[in-house]
Amino acid sequence: MQERYDPAAIETQAQELWAAKRAFSVSEDPSKPKYYCLSMFPYPSGRLHMGHVRNYTIGDVITRFMRMQGYNVLQPMGWDAFGLPAENAAMANAVPPARWTYDNIAYMKGQLKALGFAIDWEREVATCQPEYYRWNQWLFLRMLEKGIAYKKTGVVNWDPVDQTVLANEQVIDGKGWRTGALVEKREIPMYYLRITDYAQDLLDALNDLPGWPERVRTMQANWIGRSEGVRLSFPYELEGEKRLLGVFTTRADTLLGVTFCAVAAEHPLATYAAQDNPELAAFIEECKRGTAMEAELAMMEKKGLPTGLFVTHPITGESIPVWVGNYVLMTYGEGAVMGVPAHDERDFHFAKKYGLPIRFVIAPAGTDPAQEVAEEWKSEFGEYGVCINSGRYDGLGFAQAVNAIAQDLQSKGLGEKHVQWRLRDWGISRQRYWGCPIPLIHCVACGDVPVPDEDLPVVLPEGLVPDGSGNPLAKTPSFAQCICPKCGGSAKRETDTMDTFVDSSWYFMRFASANNDQAMVDERANYWMPVDQYIGGIEHAILHLLYSRFWTRVMHDMGLISIKEPFQNLLTQGMVLNDIYSRKTGEGRIQYFNPAEVEVEFDVKGARVGARLKADNLPVEWEGMRTMSKSKNNGVDPQKLVNEYGADSVRLFMMFKAPPEDTLEWSDEGVEGAARFMRRLWRMVWEHVEVNAGPSTTQGESKDTVEFTDAQRDMRRAAHSTLVKVGDDLGRRRVFNTAIAAVMELMNTLAKFEDRSERGCRIVQETLELIVQMLAPIVPHASQALWQALGHSEALIDRAWPKVDPEALIKDVVEIVIQVNGKLRGRVNVPAEASEDAIRAAALADPNVQKWIEGKAIRKVIVVKGKLVNVVVGA
RNA sequence: GCCGGUGUGGCGGAACUGGUAGACGCGCCGGACUCAAAAUCCGGUUCUGGCAACAGAGUGUGGGUUCGAUUCCCUCCACCGGCACCA
Secondary structure (H helix, E strand, O other), rough: OOOOOOOOHHHHHHHHHHHHHHHOOOOOOOOOOOEEEOHHHHHHOOOOHHHHHHHHHHHHHHHHHHHOOOEEEEEOEEEEEOHHHHHHHHHHHHOOHHHHHHHHHHHHHHHHOOOOOOOHHHHHEEOOHHHHHHHHHHHEEEEEEEEOOEEEEEEEEEEOOOOOEEHHHHHEEOOOOOOOEOOOEEEEEEEEOOOOHHHHHHHHHHHHOOOOOHHHHHHHHHOOOOOOOEEEEEEEEEEEEEEEEEEEEEEHHHHHHHOOEEEOOOOHHHHHHHHOOOOHHHHHHHHHHOOOHHHHHHHOOOEEEEEEEEEEEOOOOOEEEEEEEEEOOOOOOOOOEEOOOOOOOHHHHHHHHHHHOOOOEEOOOOOOOOOOOOOOOOOHHOOOOOEEOOOOHHHOOHHHHHHHHHHHHHOOOEEEEEEEEOOOOOEEEOOOOOOEEEEEEOOOOEEEEEOOHHOOOOOOOOOOOOOOOHHHHOHHHHHHHEEEOOOOEEEEEOOEEHHHHHHHHHHHHHHHHHOOOOOOOOHHHHHOOEEEEEEEHHHOOOOOHHHHHHHHHHHOOOOOOOOOEEEEEEEEEEEEEEEEEEEEEOOOEEEEOOHHEEEEEEEEOOOOOEEEOOOOOOOOOEEEEEEEEOOOOOOOOHHHHHHHOOOHHHHHHHHHHHHOOOOOEEEEEHHHHHHHHHHHHHHHHHHHHOOOOOOOOOOOOOOOOOOOOOOHHHHHHHHHHHHHHHHHHHHHHHOOOHHHHHHHHHHHHHHOOOOOHHHHHHHHHHHHOOOOHOOOOOOHHHHHHHHHHHHOOOOOHHHHOOOOHHHOOOOOOOEEEEEEEEEEEEEEEOOOOHHHHHHHHHHHHHHHHHHHOOOOOOEEEEEEEOOEEEEEEOO
């Protein structure tokens, strides 16, 4: 028999074979249907993590399966190479981000190759290369020309000590991560893209994406957040001048219940009122401290202070006090809201806290409007109903009231119906070094001047090392100082760079024409796009996918690409978790231990009862499972595993352990189990090959000419029905764990098939060939070696998916389950073509069933053909 | 706080369209082989009672629809992801 399963040798051999054939280099081929399979490209953080391995294995299985189905399959790979971690690494090690990034790319590329992914490396791109990011700049300038890009102020986290802008991630408990200084919100000029112009289309088109998970479409729809309502104004006078306070409401029917208005701390009215009100000024300062994070703002205690200013109710003319509220978002609507405590929960609590009046103006259907004494908020208060205490609007329902009020406001010039979006324009300016330079020049004489196309790309200098105190580009005269292209005078270059989401919003199109240095994309993009299958983490469900959909639309509208939706089918894979083990140290600190250093203890039933550190044999605490991270010391290095078990075992384990969309819990035993399966498969093939002459099978032999034994027929049925299931799981369902389980089951069946006749051997050959081909997308290296062992000289990578023999599937006896009142009481075998009556009779004749229905009245007998019989009996 | 999701044996999971709950694997228990160990192979393994046949219970909680619910509806609980400058 062949020497033991040696993954290292087999995998090198298979990878060399594919390389020699240039098996994964594809071009536009009109003779086959195209299939574009794309996994989200990685950030080159240093080494692959298990999330990457999972992501790319899923993509590779689909790629190889679709190739076997006869498609011209493209699977490219690139690097999302700009970003904050490179700057952090630069600070820590005094190495320029570029060096760090390129080193990481080189290492990680080697790891991807070792895993045997069917990637067309000739299309590789890295977003930090000028050949790539020049097209970010080029398209940005086109957007500027069309008014899609524009300048306005935006709010950022400001570290007053380091004098620098912080990312949300760099703000910890409201303090700067390096300085510990209290972070402030600060307004600075930035560039924005008008994604809101596309809001309606981005929303509507979600209905045309049946290949996307429902939950992702729902999340995007909620994020875009269309609400229909009324935009209205409260007039007021300030320093003798008539002005309007604008608010938006979805509940214009409650307008007569307004007892106050609230504005955001950043609102001009708040700023004005604070001038001679130190208490208010202090409150506004307090609101401006802390982060710009919505999650934190939303969980803060609702606080407010009166401005001392009043506005006029647009219908009643009543005087309404204006408050500053820390819960009012400057970024949504007008930065001001009308307060209706009787019918809005947040306003209710605000009014209770500050003693503002509560006026009920809606009677929800079937309730008593005597609710003025309400002490506690009830959810009915927020429901639709009929107007009361609202003068001429009394008795109107929601829609009628909104219409009437909107009309009256319109005739006064104080309001109209309005569609408000939650979605905000996309701010792309980042005050950071390691990103794509924004191609603008600021000239004292000419203003903001675009860099002329012929001067693109604006190349980012690669040798700088940031020190945490502001953007090093601003301190580099060779970059920042320049000549104004318009007047020739001396000018300053924009030193902000672009959000890295810009880089990732179109890379999938660039793969189609990666080598074109004359254009962003070309006609090849129209051949490959849209991406047929996109695979990536659920954490990208909103931002990256929405920005990509927007960017693709912009390119479509500029005539650069023919499609509007970039991703036809989306698979959002779950995260990879691992155990966390820790111990409290003397000083109340917590020390984390890698699961590889820990021995788990079980009781006689196999339940986990404790864990000890291998080094000192003393107990450690199990803290549950979390995503792999450095801080919890629960990472697993894919490279170590590939070296120890081989790429195939790692791939197999990843695909077998959980369905692709679920979280995956790491376990070392599981990888060993996968390796055990690989050895078993190897042995089964080689044991067969030793006694079998060659690759001849029973495929195509018909029962008209051949008399199979029952065992032979059962074996062939098992093999071919597994082929049906695996094809369906890999193709339609895209769940790989059940496909692998089905193959394992088939191997268990085959191990029990002991027919060593000539025909028996041919059936074993046929079954093993099917197994090897079914596993080819998942464990491609071993499959190639075993395919050869089974007597084939042709490379497995060029084989089509095997064909099912329909005759092998035919079943002539089926087992019927018998229930009495829904409880399982027996089973009976009947001919597959048995009639309903025959099945019923057989079921009622079963002795066990007789026992349960004896002496009872049969009320009903339900027969589900081929499945079960349920006998319903009375008491 | 808002939006989205998940919950099934000791563990990961299966049950696809409302029809046998626990496929497949891990762990554990027992056996074979071995001087011994590893590897491998065979058998067992939801819980409770019983030698067994079998019976009862059982898919986070409480309720509902149905001949029949892990699957559909409502309530509550727990956990996870996103919240616009992490990628």
